[in-house]
Amino acid sequence: xxxxxxxxxxxxxxxxxxxxxxxxxxxxxxxxxxxxxxxxxxxxxxxxxxxxxxxxxxxxxxxxxxxxxxxxxxxxxxxxxxxxxxxxxxxxxxxxxxxxxxxxxxxxxxxxxxxxxxxxxxxxxxxxxxxxxxxxxxxxxx
Numbered sequence: 001x002x003x004x005x006x007x008x009x010x011x012x013x014x015x016x017x018x019x020x021x022x023x024x025x026x027x028x029x030x031x032x033x034x035x036x037x038x039x040x041x042x043x044x045x046x047x048x049x050x051x052x053x054x055x056x057x058x059x060x061x062x063x064x065x066x067x068x069x070x071x072x073x074x075x076x077x078x079x080x081x082x083x084x085x086x087x088x089x090x091x092x093x094x095x096x097x098x099x100x101x102x103x104x105x106x107x108x109x110x111x112x113x114x115x116x117x118x119x120x121x122x123x124x125x126x127x128x129x130x131x132x133x134x135x136x137x138x139x140x141x142x
Contacts, residue, residue: 099135
């Protein structure tokens, strides 16, 4: 009985090893097809264009599409930029240490810098901070 089980385990392992490259290729092709969904060409020799977000993430074939918006939104997903607690925390740090740089803010907050390169310009657009050189400063209250 043990010989039979060992033989079947060996056969299954060999077959799994044989199929793995095919499964990997299938997954790559599925992701590529999803990434190309929504990409169109403008006729012969025309430039390729993409609809919003089509190349940013791969969508599984079984994932249903979102219903179309009625046009009342801003076209962005998620909450408005700069409304999170991280934005408030970054603003507090800028107010407590005028001239603080993004790497210093990231270190103080324990997060990666790339997030702050989106948050702080949003705070500047709202008139809360301004950039001088590499540092960020609070705007004076009017």
